[in-house]
Amino acid sequence: MAADISSPLTFAVGDIHGCLEKLNRLLAACEAHAGARPARYVFLGDYIDRGPDSRGVIDRLMAIPAARPCTVVCLRGNHEQMAVDAHASVRAVPLWLANNALSTLRNYDGRRISPEHLAWLNALPFSHDDGLRFFVHAGIDPSVPLAAQAPEVMLWTREPFLSECDTVDCGRFIVHGHTPLPGGRPDLRRRRVNLDTAAVMGGPLTAAIFEDTQAPPLGFLTDASGNGRSPN
Numbered sequence: 001m002a003a004d005i006s007s008p009l010t011f012a013v014g015d016i017h018g019c020l021e022k023l024n025r026l027l028a029a030c031e032a033h034a035g036a037r038p039a040r041y042v043f044l045g046d047y048i049d050r051g052p053d054s055r056g057v058i059d060r061l062m063a064i065p066a067a068r069p070c071t072v073v074c075l076r077g078n079h080e081q082m083a084v085d086a087h088a089s090v091r092a093v094p095l096w097l098a099n100n101a102l103s104t105l106r107n108y109d110g111r112r113i114s115p116e117h118l119a120w121l122n123a124l125p126f127s128h129d130d131g132l133r134f135f136v137h138a139g140i141d142p143s144v145p146l147a148a149q150a151p152e153v154m155l156w157t158r159e160p161f162l163s164e165c166d167t168v169d170c171g172r173f174i175v176h177g178h179t180p181l182p183g184g185r186p187d188l189r190r191r192r193v194n195l196d197t198a199a200v201m202g203g204p205l206t207a208a209i210f211e212d213t214q215a216p217p218l219g220f221l222t223d224a225s226g227n228g229r230s231p232n
Contacts, residue, residue: 011208015077024060025205084122156178208220
């Protein structure tokens with residue numbers, strides 16, 4: 001059956017970490033894949049630190065709604081939270097510095113993120129629920145209702161979420177990043193998918209393709225191939 005060109009696609013993008021060139025290539029692949037269909041984007045956080053152009057990544061994400069009418073949700077990752085905290089309190093600076101803050105600060109004046117970008121980071125939501133999927137940076141506490149998830153969990157969790165998520169039906173398919181996958185392929189499970197394919201460590205930047213007929217992804221796109229991959 002041919003795809004309904006009026007039905008939107010949702011692209012969820014994993015951790016970017018300052019990799020602007022990979023982001024640009026991946027967005028081009030998403031646009032080409034969507035064609036005439038409406039496109040929605042959910043970015044899963046960790047736009048800054050480690051990579052070469054955190055400032056450029058923020059500029060690009062802020063510009064997407066103006067470049068093409070679509071729904072864009074940019075979630076908060078733990079690296080955005082560390083940056084916001086460090087700009088609010090000197091006591092939070094050591095943690096951010098220990099997590100590659102200098103790679104981001106080099107893109108600014110070496111001391112502070114620009115006020116416009118800092119305000120954007122400070123306004124990022126922790127999660128997005130589209131009725132079929134719950135998008136979040138790191139994951140959830142499977143024992144807690146989705147509406148009551150703690151920000152600390154959504155930003156930082158790994159275990160027991162990664163091991164136990166498939167044993168609990170929380171009513172949504174969980175889409176997350178945060179835990180790098182050294183093999184460079186998304187980790188698709190029964191009730192979740194991890195899209196952090198370690199772009200800043202030499203892996204591809206990955207987007208999952210969703211539509212509203214099913215909760216799990218239809219496939220994946222990467223900056224390296226631009227081709228859809230079946231979610232096996």
